[in-house]
Amino acid sequence: MAESYQEKIEQIKEQAYQRGKRAVAMTILGELRPYFQQGSNETREIIAETQLHQTRLALRSLFRDLEIEWPGDDLHLADVVEKHLAKVLAE
DSSP: OOOOOHHHHHHHHHHHHHHHHHHHHHHHHHHHHHGSSTTHHHHHHHHHHHHHHHHHHHHHHHHHHHTTOOTTTTHHHHHHHIIIIIIHHOO
């Protein structure tokens, strides 16, 4: 059975809400980063996760500006760039 328009809207709203929640959490972690012990594994993981999230947000914004459909957050970022963004930029 086909998904109704309203169900699709609710699904999109929920996905946006979850992305927003994650963005807030990553912002908070980024702000707290200076308080963690420098050089610890935990700090490096927080930095890497924060940078990954910020990169994903920047790419999502770029895709929106270029009117490219975002392939989803499950796809590895290298694939996002290579298979989706590079193809459009090469045109």
